[in-house]
Amino acid sequence: MREYQENSIVQAVDRLSDSLHRLTLFAPQIAAVARPGQFVMASCGTTLDPLLRRPFSIHQSFADVALQILVKVIGRGTRYLSELRPGAELSLIGPLGRGFHATTTGSVCLIGGGIGIAPLLFLASHLPTSPECSACTVLLGSQTKADLIVLSEEFIQFGCQVHTATDDGSLGHHGYISNLLPAVLPGVEKVFTCGPHAMMTTVAGLCLEADIACEASLEAHMACGLGACLGCAIHGSGNTYKHVCKHGPVFDAREIIWNP
Amino acid sequence: MREYQENSIVQAVDRLSDSLHRLTLFAPQIAAVARPGQFVMASCGTTLDPLLRRPFSIHQSFADVALQILVKVIGRGTRYLSELRPGAELSLIGPLGRGFHATTTGSVCLIGGGIGIAPLLFLASHLPTSPECSACTVLLGSQTKADLIVLSEEFIQFGCQVHTATDDGSLGHHGYISNLLPAVLPGVEKVFTCGPHAMMTTVAGLCLEADIACEASLEAHMACGLGACLGCAIHGSGNTYKHVCKHGPVFDAREIIWNP
């Protein structure tokens, strides 16, 4: 497993909606070895304030040359990224962490909420291309329609069946995307999820109940992303702490205590 | 005396040479009241690092709407300014300090070295327009020709007689600009100077010797620019400290201990 500290070059910054920006980064070293579910640590500035890198899921990786991250503007780090222009440098460390295990051949369901959709597109592009894989159902939830238009098209192009839900009802189901999961679950062999913790808690609960394998990509504040600072602890099963950056960010739903 | 904290808008950033950039800033409040020799404190970034504002002489003030600063890239604050683009905001406080006293009607000499040329152009544009003022001699020194080409033209347009010197001999006198002063001094009523401390020390010495009035614009590291922090002390005559931001930046050469 190779990791790199690489000065990527911004190739494009596409505004998918008011709050969602997609950065295309020339980063051949990282792109060459990235796997779905892994992430990068990006320097969000050129001074010592902010000091720490921010973690971002790898959203796509192209022809071993470029990768994409999807950025939701939350605070100043993400705002900085959204304002970068083509040609700018962006220091990355990656690919980091344990990704999704997409070796399944049965039908799968990907369920993402908000910015949690980011790693699922890379995963969708890497699902085994056996006939059964037409049976890839993707459930995408967000606050409003604008965030989903471009993204749901892209999942469809990978041959996935897409269902959507929005908080404001402007697209698809009016309400939580997790509400759509029970109808989809029967026949699904594995569920992959990323999104708000509450959503993933619901998804994990439904899967565990139905005894369906579930992998979830978790978040924690990180200083290093390398397993060195031990800052990104979460409550794991068996009364242990897991480190999101190293043991995760993708965990088997059974490894986690969802409501500590 | 009115001072403002004003969010100026960058209108243009002109690169005069590799290291010299001229910023034109829409700042009507400050521009309306600025006088030659005064300065502004500029926020050189949008985060808390760097923390402090940096002082810049007012280089020109136009029709009460815009002002210009001339920036020499030294460290990260000045680099930040040189990389600003039209439309960007730049917070200024100003106009600050005591400016030049250009009420003289006799002939004057302006002698500037390097970035010290900045405040002299504003001064040249404000010299009394009496007939005698054709007798305004300007001595401009710099490392190399590139820094002086545009600037010396502009002084000429204000009716000044310009002489130059460069360290590398690429324009005018090959050596220190202060070497040209003795030949110019006779008949001059007042000398205004800004530049490296060593140059101003020489200039002040020559003037005091010849009993010619001399005003010099000094530098000191500043935190506030307002006379509040007392950080910008220099050795004044009479065993006192003077504060560059409030008592200066322009001092009568006799107020200063040049070699403390």
Place this chain on the structure above:
Amino acid sequence: MEPLSTAPPPEMNISLGPLHLANPVMTASGTFGYGAEFINLVDLKRLGALVVKGISLEPRPGNPPPRIVETSCGMLNAIGLENVGLDRFIHQKMPFLRTCRSRIIVNILGDSIDEYALLAEKLTQVAGIDGLEINISCPNVKKGGVAFGTVPEMAAAVTLAVKNATDLPVIVKLSPNVTDVTVMAKAAEESGADAVSLINTLIGMAIDIHTRKPKLANIIGGLSGPAIKPIALRMVWQVARTVSIPVVGIGGIGTAEDAIEFLLAGASAVQVGTANFYNPAAAEQICTGIEAYLNRQGASSVHEIIGTLQTTF
């Protein structure tokens, strides 16, 4: 867009013992000159209180330059307590300060207990002064330079002497350069201080690697600014849990959010220091920002948030 609030503006007035302020936002000593320096940039009457530059009996010239250095998210200063001295303060600075319709607190410093007491006595007779803040970070010259601010007995003695010399409200300003700041706070409380304020600057240093000299002529200086906020907040929280007199939080406060952290930790008021330099509008913005926060939280008074930090998870 937030809907226009129909709630009445929240109560912002607070008391530091006998000292009543219209709002909890003060400016810190040494960072706001004698007030007049900011007249064009700050609406002085909006300040809860204005704490003036530390005053000594005699004028002090201060340290030789260089006196300030920028550091990462902070600055070092070695001003050396330059000030105009008591007499010129009273005659040249107080007339303006009396006009600015803000509470005026005079920060005092001395080399001996007697000097502190004499300063307090003389300032008590001056009209327009609402309180004294004792800067105990100076070395005691008579005791061989041991700092008043690091030995509890000495802090107690200064506090007592000042309290005996004045009937003005007295705030004791604590140094952070100690193992246990609560011990110093208790010493001040037991000696009659009406409030404590903290923190003063942390001792720091910077070196110019090209000249191989310190960047300050005084070699060491006081570190202030956002860099020190986490330390200041921790000390304020510790002190607020220890003493029962009001606590004034100081250290790296530049935004309403910063100030609110200190209020939640138990400070009854805050002082804005270094931020006045890089953003003179800071104190006013903080005042407005606290009001907005109180409105959002549905609080009708700033007292509803002071000391309400929840420490159980």
Place this chain on the structure above:
Amino acid sequence: MEPLSTAPPPEMNISLGPLHLANPVMTASGTFGYGAEFINLVDLKRLGALVVKGISLEPRPGNPPPRIVETSCGMLNAIGLENVGLDRFIHQKMPFLRTCRSRIIVNILGDSIDEYALLAEKLTQVAGIDGLEINISCPNVKKGGVAFGTVPEMAAAVTLAVKNATDLPVIVKLSPNVTDVTVMAKAAEESGADAVSLINTLIGMAIDIHTRKPKLANIIGGLSGPAIKPIALRMVWQVARTVSIPVVGIGGIGTAEDAIEFLLAGASAVQVGTANFYNPAAAEQICTGIEAYLNRQGASSVHEIIGTLQTTF
């Protein structure tokens, strides 16, 4: 463009008493894991020494999350000394560390003097360990939680116990949360420490104003990063003038310029901490940068700059 230097590369090796390092740039405990975490990003053999995460006799789970918060030019951590414990360290971590061709220093921590001594004794028998660093910032459980790091007698007792239990070089790592760090340094020196390293983190705090809870589950945490550099540099300078054993400078070092400031102030070596997180290449860049500085200064050895700060203006 600088002309290609024809001078031989400067000597970079230094000694911390009996401990000889190829260069003065180490990585700080807790910020470099057990070394393996950086194998892809750092050429480990270029490190003067690698100090591993603090090890206790038994494994420790650490504190509940959240454990870290970013602050202005710094960060707070309340990891809670999570570590694999002595046995797993020896069997799972040392085999890799033995291969990395850098000096290995083990940072140790305990709740009692006996624990420190036992750790030292057991680690002395392990091949591949070049030295011990005693983290005295932990509270002494037996003495009711008083920190070893703030009482000179307790620091002395720990140092003595460890020295008696090992013949490995012993570095005592000092806490900055004290009134006078030189007293602590002297206590360590007099008890036989081969070197002192400083500073550990400053105690700080941060509050989430929306939840009104501390941002760390542990309420308080240790402040590190560029924000604390001025304080660390001042303490290193004070200690270097006080003790005659070597001093290792730590605190906010992220560039060669930072490191050189500490060397000029009297540190014989430095440790890079938080910078490893935001720039894993930092330690290597610092090493290269010191060499370049020595060349520019015409110095043939790093010893020519250590402690050469000029304090007369």
